[in-house]
Amino acid sequence: MSTVADDLHHDDHHDHKPSGIKRWLYTTNHKDIGTLYLWFAFIMFLIGGAMAMVIRAELFQPGLQIVDPNFFNQMTTVHGLIMVFGAVMPAFTGLANWMVPLMIGAPDMALPRMNNWSFWILPFAFLILLSSLFLEGGGPNFGWTFYAPLSTTYSNDSTALFVFSVHIMGASSIMGAINVIVTIFNMRAPGMTWMKMPLFVWTWLITAFLLIAVMPVLAGAVTMVLTDKFFGTSFFDAAGGGDPVMFQHIFWFFGHPEVYIMILPAFGIISQIVPTFSRKPLFGYSSMVYATTSIALLSFIVWAHHMFTTGMPLFAEMFFMFATMLISVPTGVKVFNWVATMWRGAISFEVPMLFALAFIVLFTLGGFSGLMLAITPVDFQYHDTYFVVAHFHYVLVTGAVFSIMAAVYYWLPKWTGKMYDETLAKWHFWCSLISVNVLFFPMHFVGLAGMPRRIPDYSLQFADFNQWISIGGFAFGLSQFIFLALLLKACRKEGEPVSDKVWDGAEGLEWEIPSPAPYHTFETPPVVK
């Protein structure tokens, strides 16, 4: 393939692109759009994080000190929405934009204009959502899960803005997913058969199908909320023949696959990084593909484990308990495969690997609490407590977010052509790792001891742990400014130049193009043997 790399060096000479803001507004280049997505996600991560800081400041001690309960509820709601739809999902889409074409040897995404559009509607969606906070009565305050009738009859008029912003986010996600699928199906380099595709590409392909399957369900749910609230329908109102629990069924039919939308690409990233720094091929490649597929399929039949206390029939409770427990089997296979990949490798601990290792341990902890939550009779005790908050933050922060950070450190040298500042990167890792555990681990304890989630004030027995949690939260928030500093340095192209391969153990097409990756790559497809 070395001939391909030689060809690519010519690309540097015809980087036709407008300069300044027009470059970013009009761009159809997958790398530019990937960069836009990633910066957008990072900004949203900081905004959503600032809201978490408000929450943790209020919960620092018992009593109401800083915000009123209505504003507190807006913070928990918008924090959740921003982190899910504004930070984690766009970050993965950004990584897909940058890396999928490079990993399969395609010159760009298949639908570049739609790519531009799917990014540029996102800022408007979040502008609408955030501006609703400044309306009289405030923004959405019914939790990111917007259970009816709290979000219908009992919400204020800003709900309309919430509904429209979710619609736009959904449209953006669907377009992004279509683009990924079409690209992977049609634009693989000659010789890149299905079972030769890198796992990041595989996991994203499956994720994209999940997105197409469930984002329309979310759109349906918000539309029904809109008509129940403003146009007199009764989908979720028993007085008109509807059922508020039906809302939860519809929401979680979207919501549970959504959870895997936020973790499958993470599995892909870890499956790229662990072999590189173990200098050994991924153990059980095909079982990884099958495990990912089965997790995706199972994700459609477990949704009601979020709803065990709603009063389902015994049969349904049993079914969803067993189906949920089953998910731990393919998930376990993945973790075992990563460990087997490391086994008898030659491991080194560069920062992407540090984040990947932290991911494996801490995501697995989140998996354990997930298995505990699957046991219906015990879930009655855990449900809607801080134990659940601990669980999903372990899988989403030390899971999804850590994998995104690992990915950024892994591919950043390829994007900029320069090694990131390793001192800052190590500081970022260790500060994040310690603080994130001070932040989320004690949540298990207060949850088991009986502290409900989404409360602005709590009884005195929870005071000490909440103080620790808040301190961990502030520290984790501050640690992210180290990351910001590092990224700004990287954008100014500071640092040591890197080789094309960057990491000595790296395998794959993305490492055969020059560093930094030229504006146009693979205009002639490489041949994969």
Place this chain on the structure above:
Amino acid sequence: MGKAALSALIALFSSAGVLAESAGADPYQLNLTKGVTDISAQVYDLHMTIFYICVAIGVVVFGAMLYAMVFHRKSKGVKPAHFHESVKVEVAWTIIPFIILIFMAVPAAKTLIAMEDTSEADVTILVTGSQWKWHYKYMDNDLEYYSLLATRPEQIGGKYEKGRNYLLEVDRPLVIPTDKKVRFLITSDDVIHSWWVPDFAVKKDANPGFINEAWTKVNEPGIYRGQCAELCGKDHGFMPVVVIAKEPAEYNAWVADQAAAQRRAKEEEQKLLAMNMDMGELMSVGEKVYQSACAACHMPNGEGLPGVFPALKGSKIALTDMPKHIDIVVNGVSGTAMQAFGKQLSLKELAAVITYERNAWGNNTGETVQAKDVNAVMTGK
């Protein structure tokens, strides 16, 4: 690993933290409660079993990982192996977890079946949630009442010191007998709430328009505290559940006593219809009622929350239209968060609180509202 060791570790760190003066429960409770029912004990055992299974898997997986990280390091000069596939191993680590799961699923299913068996109850109580209080109705006796947070707003605001049961205390707890199967029918008047008492391992959503069932059989007399577990709006965090379990004889005496008291109060109320209360009495009763029943939404200063809950201060209805004002308080406003207080408050309390709303915060109408005025609206005369 020993729980004691973990507690000791945490106690070591705690000297730095601000320790609340001996609160109701252990501030370093790390684990689920065993509770006071057979079911809650089974739930606790399930919780511990699955926890130990997870610990065991964790030790094996993280142990192998740690071993590789220490001994298979590049810096030790090891040469990486090249194996990357083994169908046998893959099958093994698919089948073994599956078998462990079956061992877990069987006892879980048994407990679940027992929990959902609400048949043959000795006592049935209808539990109704509304923003932000619980209502208890004894289906076998003529007894029903509301149960509201009893913690003073000054404690929440930090003006007074917080008491031992801060946020976990109510004005009228639910009382149930020990050693009897008590069935709860759970529903809601407005949004979804969730009735939860950890010591009973009972948590069930209160869905508007639908009735859920749960049951408990408490082994030991005592006071058991819980909270609403489903986000139900602004004061979700201020909606505790307190249950007192009494010996059956004591319980029966209590029920008879309460039912008689409730009957007497209703008779008293009829006498009120012929009487006029003076402004001073109405205002002082009214203020108390307002603070407990109305201030959560309309705020202690009557200004409401703009865009969410309307202001009463300077409101047209509170200043002019008295019949409409009574109607709203008594019957509520459908399709909004305004509840019907006709069944929640006595005639005297209704008269007093409406008088208060028409004369407080500069709403100086100078008018009093009497019990008979309220009764006229309630009975449609």
